[in-house]
Structure formats: structure tokens, C-alpha cells
Amino acid sequence: MLLGIVLAIIAGALVSLQTIFNNKVNERTGSWATTTLVLGTGFLASLLGSLIFEGKNTFTLQHMQLWYWFSGMIGVGVVFCLVQGMKRLAPTYAISVVLTAQLGTALLWDSLGWLGLEKIPFTFNKLIGVLVIIGGILVFKLGQGRTKEQPDNITPVPDSLKG
Structure with missing residues (x-):
């Protein structure tokens, strides 16, 4: 293991x-x-x-079902x-979304026993695990804080003019 x-x-x-x-x-x-x-x-x-x-x-391909070739x-x-x-998206955000989708899809396929997989019982705890990960991604993406924006009518002072 x-x-x-x-x-x-x-x-x-x-x-x-x-x-x-x-x-x-x-x-x-x-x-x-x-x-x-x-x-x-x-x-x-x-x-x-x-x-x-x-x-x-x-080159010995035995017992290959047609759909394996896809x-x-x-x-x-x-x-x-x-x-x-x-x-x-930013790299971390993109990978987080990809891995969450991968985990959620794997949970679905395992639970349904699709594509010849051994059927593994779906539990509420597994669903909560996926939802916690999704929550973590939301905190990561949305919790970055806001930068203070300047009003449109104020032009920032260039660094070369600052004393």
C-alpha cells in the first residue's frame, strides 16, 4: 500500500x-x-x-476489448x-479543479461499477470528502483577498517622481 x-x-x-x-x-x-x-x-x-x-x-495484445483502444x-x-x-486559470487553480473532477468522477464510477470496475459502495463520508476538497478550492480561489482599487479619477504617481 x-x-x-x-x-x-x-x-x-x-x-x-x-x-x-x-x-x-x-x-x-x-x-x-x-x-x-x-x-x-x-x-x-x-x-x-x-x-x-x-x-x-x-506487441502481444491479448484479451483487448474494442473500447480499450480509445x-x-x-x-x-x-x-x-x-x-x-x-x-x-492559474496553474494551481486549474490543477485543483482537474483533480477534484477526477476524484468525483472516480467516486461515481467506483460506486456504479462502470467500465468493468469492482463496485465499491457509495458512502456519505466519501461524498463529504469530495465536498471538503471543493470547499478548499473555493477558499483558495476566493480567499485571496481584495486589492484596494484606486478611484478612476486619480492617476497613480510614477515611482520615478516619488520622493
Whole structure:
């Protein structure tokens, strides 16, 4: 269990890091070019890793249901939506929303046993956990405080003129 937690923490850190990198790439290209670059280099890295660690078993695909093949297309949606979300939100806020949506969706699918998952009973405590996280995001986003705005008819004094 400890290894699973450590790997999940690493995955979360890598998702955040990748999202920042994707945003920086997107500043120089477009969203579709970013998605292509990210998933293309990811394909090459995973193919190389698979060939190194699994050898010829890389190409042994047994008992694959047709809908499993759509995972890569879902990845296109993930990267594209993350890049667009990062454009419109601060990195921490965007990742917070993404992870909350991920947790809420996983709770729903686990509770319903969708996509061949083992059905895990839904409990009120699990719902409260998701709602607490959503509350935390709201506090984070809305609790930043207000900056004092100057009236429209007053021009600020430039720093060079201040004594």
C-alpha cells in the first residue's frame, strides 16, 4: 500500500509538472500543436520503455476489448483541455479543479461499477470528502483577498517622481 501511495504522489506531481510544461509549449505554438507534441513524444518514450522492459511482449495484445483502444483519444482530450484550462486559470487553480473532477468522477464510477470496475459502495463520508476538497478550492480561489482599487479619477504617481 505504501508503494501505491508513493507512486500516486509521484504521478500527481508529474501531472502538475507536465501541465506547466504543456502551458509553456502552448505559449509558443497552438493547442493542437502542443497536444501533438506532448502525445507524440509520450508515444516515443513509452514505446522505447516498453521495448526495453517488455521486449517482444510489447506487441502481444491479448484479451483487448474494442473500447480499450480509445484511451489514446481520451488522452488527446485530457491534454487539450488542460492546456486550455491553464490558459484561463492559474496553474494551481486549474490543477485543483482537474483533480477534484477526477476524484468525483472516480467516486461515481467506483460506486456504479462502470467500465468493468469492482463496485465499491457509495458512502456519505466519501461524498463529504469530495465536498471538503471543493470547499478548499473555493477558499483558495476566493480567499485571496481584495486589492484596494484606486478611484478612476486619480492617476497613480510614477515611482520615478516619488520622493
